Amino acid sequence: MGRSGAPGSVPAVETTQISVRWWWQKRPRGERRLALVMVCPLVGILLGLVAYPLVSALYMSLTDKTIGSPGAYVGLSNFLQLAEDSIFRQTVGNAILYTVVAVMIKAIAGIGLAVALARIGERGATVRALILLPWVIPISITALAWWWMFDPMFSVINRGLRALGVAPSGVPWLGDPFWARVAVILVNVWRGLPFFATVFLAGLLSIPRELYEAAETDGARSLDSFVRITLPLLRPVLSLVLLYSVVMTVADFEIIYILTRGGPLNRTHLFATYAFQVGLEGTVISKGAAISLFIFPVLAIASYFTLRIIRRGEEYA
Amino acid sequence: MENVVKIDGERVLTRREFLKAAGRAGAAAIVGYSFLAKPASGSPTRSISMIHWSHFVPAYNPELERQVTEWSARRGATARVDFVAYRDIPAKLAAEAESRTGHDVVQLRVFDAALYRQHLVPLDDVAQEVERESGPWLPLARYLGFLDGRWYGVPWYYWSFPATINTEHWGAIGMGAANVAALDWNAFLEAAERLYRRGTPVGMAISQTFDANDALYPLLWSFGGRTVDEKGNVVIDSAETAAAIEYAKRLFRLMPRDVLGWDDAANNRFILAGVGSWTPNAPSIWAVAKLQNLPIAGKIDHVPMPRGPKGRFRSASTLALGVWKFSRNVELAKDLIRHLLSPANYARQVEASMGYNQPFLRKLGQHAYWRNEPVLRFYEPVREQLAVPGWPGPAGEGAQLVYTAFIVPLMFAKAVTGEMSTAEAIRWAARELQARYRR
Numbered sequence: 050m051g052r053s054g055a056p057g058s059v060p061a062v063e064t065t066q067i068s069v070r071w072w073w074q075k076r077p078r079g080e081r082r083l084a085l086v087m088v089c090p091l092v093g094i095l096l097g098l099v100a101y102p103l104v105s106a107l108y109m110s111l112t113d114k115t116i117g118s119p120g121a122y123v124g125l126s127n128f129l130q131l132a133e134d135s136i137f138r139q140t141v142g143n144a145i146l147y148t149v150v151a152v153m154i155k156a157i158a159g160i161g162l163a164v165a166l167a168r169i170g171e172r173g174a175t176v177r178a179l180i181l182l183p184w185v186i187p188i189s190i191t192a193l194a195w196w197w198m199f200d201p202m203f204s205v206i207n208r209g210l211r212a213l214g215v216a217p218s219g220v221p222w223l224g225d226p227f228w229a230r231v232a233v234i235l236v237n238v239w240r241g242l243p244f245f246a247t248v249f250l251a252g253l254l255s256i257p258r259e260l261y262e263a264a265e266t267d268g269a270r271s272l273d274s275f276v277r278i279t280l281p282l283l284r285p286v287l288s289l290v291l292l293y294s295v296v297m298t299v300a301d302f303e304i305i306y307i308l309t310r311g312g313p314l315n316r317t318h319l320f321a322t323y324a325f326q327v328g329l330e331g332t333v334i335s336k337g338a339a340i341s342l343f344i345f346p347v348l349a350i351a352s353y354f355t356l357r358i359i360r361r362g363e364e365y366a
Numbered sequence: 367m368e369n370v371v372k373i374d375g376e377r378v379l380t381r382r383e384f385l386k387a388a389g390r391a392g393a394a395a396i397v398g399y400s401f402l403a404k405p406a407s408g409s410p411t412r413s414i415s416m417i418h419w420s421h422f423v424p425a426y427n428p429e430l431e432r433q434v435t436e437w438s439a440r441r442g443a444t445a446r447v448d449f450v451a452y453r454d455i456p457a458k459l460a461a462e463a464e465s466r467t468g469h470d471v472v473q474l475r476v477f478d479a480a481l482y483r484q485h486l487v488p489l490d491d492v493a494q495e496v497e498r499e500s501g502p503w504l505p506l507a508r509y510l511g512f513l514d515g516r517w518y519g520v521p522w523y524y525w526s527f528p529a530t531i532n533t534e535h536w537g538a539i540g541m542g543a544a545n546v547a548a549l550d551w552n553a554f555l556e557a558a559e560r561l562y563r564r565g566t567p568v569g570m571a572i573s574q575t576f577d578a579n580d581a582l583y584p585l586l587w588s589f590g591g592r593t594v595d596e597k598g599n600v601v602i603d604s605a606e607t608a609a610a611i612e613y614a615k616r617l618f619r620l621m622p623r624d625v626l627g628w629d630d631a632a633n634n635r636f637i638l639a640g641v642g643s644w645t646p647n648a649p650s651i652w653a654v655a656k657l658q659n660l661p662i663a664g665k666i667d668h669v670p671m672p673r674g675p676k677g678r679f680r681s682a683s684t685l686a687l688g689v690w691k692f693s694r695n696v697e698l699a700k701d702l703i704r705h706l707l708s709p710a711n712y713a714r715q716v717e718a719s720m721g722y723n724q725p726f727l728r729k730l731g732q733h734a735y736w737r738n739e740p741v742l743r744f745y746e747p748v749r750e751q752l753a754v755p756g757w758p759g760p761a762g763e764g765a766q767l768v769y770t771a772f773i774v775p776l777m778f779a780k781a782v783t784g785e786m787s788t789a790e791a792i793r794w795a796a797r798e799l800q801a802r803y804r805r
Contacts, residue, residue: 224627
């Protein structure tokens, strides 16, 4: 031997030199380089604030780490323990119920509200601005106002109901498992409805008027127009908003934390509030991470479909 | 067309050249500033920061701030107290322990010293010194702060949960505070029924809130029930626990159903609104009423919780002071703790908290405030058996997890609402306790 490489092949050192030279020659320049440089901060932020916490949570969920101790690798032990945890199983049921009911109500009421706003037209500018208020004001402030309205002794809602003779003894809003669920879903709907209505309204206004006029000429009733024109053309927007809302609703924290803290009887716990209770208040951060990771599959599926819809929208454009 | 920056009509830079130059200048400025702004190495600053909850008796916060400022002036150091809502403290401590940055002196709630001991500086010298001056320590102090032969937290103060009563309502059924103080749970039930019929019910939280732990553990203990034994073995499945639950079922019928959803402030409002006649709570309801000159202040009194077949108990929430290992000024932090636990300062803290803060050191309990304020005659000194939820088990993670997951209140709630039978609720609690203590 003694000679590096067989005849016809390129020696290793030379290959390295070639690849470095190739990279140097192909390095991005001009606008392309500027674009890469300008994208860097965003990539940095995404890596730091999204990828790192996610990987860190994944790692933690596979350890027995508590706050204040390094923890050791325990495989899927935390997930297996959660499967046996009755409060966690209750939380899964709560999350499904909370998300499905709240998103459904927001979607149906949102379309209704959007149609009503579209009918009002330009005259409804003030109404449109007012409707956005629940969505614009920080939820921590409005949830506190709701909490006070649900207070067992000072509830203004109960006073109203009593005055109307509907519920003479008042409704135990936050003290009864059923009513507590009603209360948290109500606040979530109140909070999210403006967003649904506004996006649907934008979708409605983008539908060409000619289609309705043609339908009217053909003798279609309002309901027919709504079912045959409005809903099909609104479908991309509807799907996008529904998926976005599922993500936001299943990961909800503030409303539950302020109104019920997961009670009564754990009937309003969601993943985030239970993860907070176990991970931070209970200090078993590994188990808290495992609980919060259960949101991840939901988010991943929703994100996948959201991206597909966005891409399809781009194809149409 | 290329945009060109011109001065006096002469071409100076293209737009792109200008942006590049500006970007470089900005980056240079940031890098330069970061070097200039860095404190000089080798001369650690004499500064101390401390975290403390925003006290339920508002007059306490300025007094604590004053004492810390006074200390800082005397030591030639800077000092700061950050007041944080009680519920936010766990997340704060967790973040500080994990990131190894934050306050130097931290308040440690019930089992925090045990949970964070790996991150805390042992404070044996301070604990022994203050004990020599004002001791001895109460047994509860050793239980929570003295772990594996070292003091990881210097017990500072606790607040306990007797019952707050509205004397007017009790007077209406012919009972004075002394009569109420002597009641056992059976006699209490009869009185509760009369109060309920008058529209002035008794109430205790049976919900996912810390007050529920402090109300229901003493009930359980007084019937002889325990969650775990001294070694952490789960012993909740007992006839004594069943008796406590059966009693709670009878009492629940005489309370507002809202107790299932009460938060820590709900029973305060229950009394302050003039509706409730009895609720387990520290004297903050009375203190707030007095500070705000509410007419109800004169009707409020405190009495021990009723006696059960196995004794009379009182639950406590506790605070100790700890110093993180990452603190750059450990000795200064220790000095601040000594300052806060000096007899003169402690006396002022008791006054500012209107007797709410109770001492772990026997001599500090001799303050005249509790004797001069008739409303607090049953509050301090404590005559009942004093314990924290989790007692008599080992201080640590299991107790903390059971406490924060509200397992005992949930057990009671499941039984009193009929969601489970008494036996099922106990079995459920036993499983949940085992899952949390076996870790």
